[in-house]
Amino acid sequence: MNLAAIQMPLSPLFSGITDSEVRRMLACFRAAPKTYNRNDFVFRVGESVNEILIILSGKLLVTQEDMWGNRRILESLTAGQTFGESYACLNDEVLNVSVIAAEKTQVLFVDINHLLEVCANTCETHMRLIHNLTGCIARQNINLTRKINHITKKNTREKLLSFLTDEAGKCGSATFDIAFNRQQLADYLAVDRSAMSAELSKLQKEGILTYSQNHFTLLVQAEDMV
């Protein structure tokens, strides 16, 4: 597979960098394209990772097996998304998840050391790429922190309100749409779906919010929620 022939996906990693510059750098980094078939393992728990993986096409699943061998899907990644940044940056950390191809998937491996270290001709684009990489990891960080803030609330009602007021804040409006369906939201907040549905309709009955499908409106200010 020839690097030049590959269609580059939109990716936050390449934000602000032209397609031709991306290609030039990837060639400089000796990026390695690879194709996986459905159910192939891309990474396995316990492996050490030194490359960032960029999805060119297809779909990967980030999975984890719990102590009883039940496989759980943590995340689904598609074209333009990356995997392994955080692990690749740390030599002493091994994967505690596995990555499996959900369908035929084309990926690109970029060695983190090529990416992070000065090459002979350090260029502005290279610095931009490092900037982007750090930004991607930082964003994950903030999203994880946000999630923990919601999850650590002590009951379903508070988890929901924490999440919804946060979404309203991000959107800058008391009316907003959420990106999850009920089951996904329940998984995200680590609660039971049906119990969450019940709590949502209770909140609506009490006049605290209104919703229909993924469209929500908060009716009271945060301070008034006593």
Add this chain to the structure above:
Amino acid sequence: MNLAAIQMPLSPLFSGITDSEVRRMLACFRAAPKTYNRNDFVFRVGESVNEILIILSGKLLVTQEDMWGNRRILESLTAGQTFGESYACLNDEVLNVSVIAAEKTQVLFVDINHLLEVCANTCETHMRLIHNLTGCIARQNINLTRKINHITKKNTREKLLSFLTDEAGKCGSATFDIAFNRQQLADYLAVDRSAMSAELSKLQKEGILTYSQNHFTLLVQAEDMV
């Protein structure tokens, strides 16, 4: 306050960089020292952050107010620790926590753009520093992911076992010490302390583990915990 007069703390950000090189770079970045008194606000919720803060001496508290105005301490930071990396890397993110001085505290502000962007004479040490910064953010990331894996287990027993087997794995032994006392562990796992104590002693009665204070021993393999 003169930069040259300041004693530099040990910090993962400066790992592998000599004290004199650190000073040279900080001067190049125009790092700004500042002193806060007890209860002074260092950052407030909603502010935009463009600098990394490095603690030289003293202690800061990362706090959050919930919807009812209850202040909660999320983290306590001391000499050598940093704050704001993730926020500083992202221009469009504002703080959702506040930072308050717990005592008289000396800090250093380093502009993220000075740190991440090429200066006229890009040097190897500068690249090392960027490398370290990215590694720090990546490590936070992995720690947060780990925590979420524990918290999202559905009951106290599974949270405990998830955490303890993880610790055993990190330590490479079924016998290990943990860094938390009971209250801290309960906060970390987002459960009630007394309920957690009860569950721990139940696990001990059932012969699944042994403990005394912060010293734990797992007695069965993960696969056998049915």
Add this chain to the structure above:
DNA sequence: GTTCAAATGTTGTAATTCCAACAGACACGT
């Protein structure tokens, strides 16, 4: 419109957790 599958809402019961209150163990200073 009808049909069907998937998503969402509702309800009751069993299980779990929270909370408060208290008891024992331990370290510290006097």
Add this chain to the structure above:
DNA sequence: ACGTGTCTGTTGGAATTACAACATTTGAAC
């Protein structure tokens, strides 16, 4: 030895949640 405070373990009742089973709504296909 004696208090004192902190940490940890124990217990019972109130509150909350998980789970299963079923009802209703929605949207897409025909």
